[in-house]
Amino acid sequence: MSEKKKILTITDAEWEVMRVAWATKETTSKEVTDILNEKTEWKSTTVKTLLSRLVDKGMLGTTRKGNKFIYFPLVEERKSIEVLSKEILTKVCSKKVGNVLESIINESQLSFEDIDALESLLKEKRKSAVESVPCNCIKGQCQCHIAR
Ligand SMILES: [Zn+2]
Known part of the structure; x- marks a missing residue:
């Protein structure tokens, strides 16, 4: 395994x-x-x-x-946390990942150091940002495909 x-x-x-x-x-x-x-x-x-x-x-x-x-x-804590947090993001439409991250940050108490790290990470992310994140779902599992 x-x-x-x-x-x-x-x-x-x-x-x-x-x-x-x-x-x-x-x-x-x-x-x-x-x-x-x-x-x-x-x-x-x-x-x-x-x-x-x-x-x-x-x-x-x-x-x-x-x-x-x-x-x-036998398995590192850091690796385990990384796998679990990535797993959460596989459960939602890729268009909603931003919202999930926002609510995680919103509900977390952060140190100045954490905020500095997040700010520079976001600055870096801006360089590869896209106009609109494409949906990765199959039809019927999110609203992206439903035109009403
Ligand atoms: Zn979707």
Whole structure:
């Protein structure tokens, strides 16, 4: 399975576990259970199931250290976030991508540094901007083809 396909199979619950693995670099099922205890009521058996699914999916590696198992990420956090955010944009008409980005930015709290980075990115994007973005949908999945 490609890295992208692996990432797209992760459930919301598995994502919570991945975040711990990314933050800690290597972790144990006890540590994941303790950390997630703050926002979930998952029992250690639940966490163990999630960890083993992530190992099966190739998202986590595991190795034995003494009498316990250590888990570590096999796919980078940055890559995973990139795949997920691109995935959102494949779900809408390409004409609406601008709107989606606008609402994401609108709902986000940003630092001055973030805004500087976005401003220079947009400036760069202006150089290859088009008059009107072409629709990429099949007929009937967006209003572009419907003349009424
Ligand atoms: Zn369309």
